[in-house]
Amino acid sequence: MTHPFVFDCCGDQNFVALPFVGYTRAEEVGILAAVIAALVLVTFGVAKLVSKRLQVIIGSLFAVFIALAFQFIKSSDYVSFALASIDASVADRGSLMNGYEFYKSSLPSSEILDQLDVYTREWRRKPHVNVGVLSAKEADDLAEMILEERKRFYHIDHLAFPLPFFTHGPYWGYHTHDSSANKDTSKDRPEHDVKLSSTFTDYREAVKKDREFMMSKYSMLYERVRAALSESLGGGEVRHLEGVGVPGFHIISSHVAWSLQVFRFHADERYEMFLEGEEGKAANFDAKGENCDSTSRISFTLPIRMPDGDSGLNYIDFGGGEGESFGSAALNVRDGWRETCSERTPWRCYTQRREKYEAGNLVVHAGNLIHSIGHWNYTSYDSERITMQGFGFKCRGVNNDQDVWYIYW
Ligand SMILES: O=C(O)CCC(=O)C(=O)O
Ligand SMILES: [Fe+2]
Secondary structure, eight states: OOOOSEEEETTTEEEEEETTTEEEEHHHHHHHHHHHHHHHHHHHHHHHHSOHHHHHHHHHHHHHHHHHHHHHHHOHHHHHHHHHHHHHHHHSOSSHHHHHHHHHHTSOHHHHHHHHHHHHHHHTOOOEEETTSSOHHHHHHHHHHHHHTGGGOEEOHHHHTTSOEEEESOOHIIIIIIHHHSHHHHTTOOTTOBOSBGGGBOHHHHHHHHHHHHHHHTHHHHHHHHHHHHHHTTSOEEEEOTTSOOOEEEEEEOBGGGGSSOSOOBOOOOHHHHHHSGGGGGGOOOTTTTTEEEEEEEEEEEEEEOOTTOOEEEEEETTOSOOOOOSSOBTTBOSSBOTTOOSSOGGGBOEEEEEEOOTTOEEEEETTSOEEEOOOOOOOSSOEEEEEEEEEEEEEOTTOOSEEEEEEO
């Protein structure tokens, strides 16, 4: 797709391609344009009333002001600070400790210290890559098929505000768990709404709207991914969990903000949380009856189109050792071994690494790996990052020795 100046998606929303910045929600662009227009009018209005010499001074000051404002906005420190502040204050996220706390909060507290060693060992599992699940051409055709559906996308507005971060297909982590847990976005949330933004979307209604559509439009892809997952996971059947969201897509259009490490570090939620919550009830699934293994929880991501600036998965390796560095340290996450780490505080002993994504290669990792979307350098608005994502867990049927993996999103 050649990228239009206005990206019309998500029902009736528009994102405007700003030079040097990327796609930004039209509402905010409108406000910015109005502020600049008002400044111009006031400046020229005042200039008309005064002498020629004063006009030159006002004109020069105005030019200096515009230049400084431009530099100020361009300066990554400022943008970084602003985005990091928004990031941290709104969704209580972004730091490694938050990732750890989030993970820890889903465990019975008495077990935590006793089992830290087990958990830190699990955290150390590196992503596994299954190469060539899609060819380069297949991945590219699929990216076009996905972009055709942009009117069906959900704008993840409770995390991204005016920035172009979308899903195709509902993901309970955003649509129910995250945004209804967030006090700012849960306040006026209608019960059964499917307005195409995360703040106003009811996960269960969205599943009704999207599940059959996705299963039919992307049936070939689901077959391919299920076969590849089975191979990566050492055999066993891979089934979609009934009645809930199927693996869907993240579509992140180009924006200069993505060149900063604004994506949150987190561990993906445990399946019990999903199945026991309202949103997972439609699966009508008894994990205990099915003899499921709660330590088996995996996350998988299939990169479909990578941005010009390259991207991947940033993750935390608790094994220590040399790590790569990715730009300035954002929030609490820093590269390398921390001096204060000890056996009692192993979450402080880590190295930040990156698994570079290649379109068509399936990446599978333990659900409790602490990770984030990898930031990339902005080149132009004419590029995007598209990935398919889902979660899975393993069960062993009571009368059946064969492992079955259930996947969902
Ligand atoms: O798209 C990716 O690379 C990973 C996204 C992710 O970690 C998540 O949504 O939980
Ligand atoms: Fe994740």
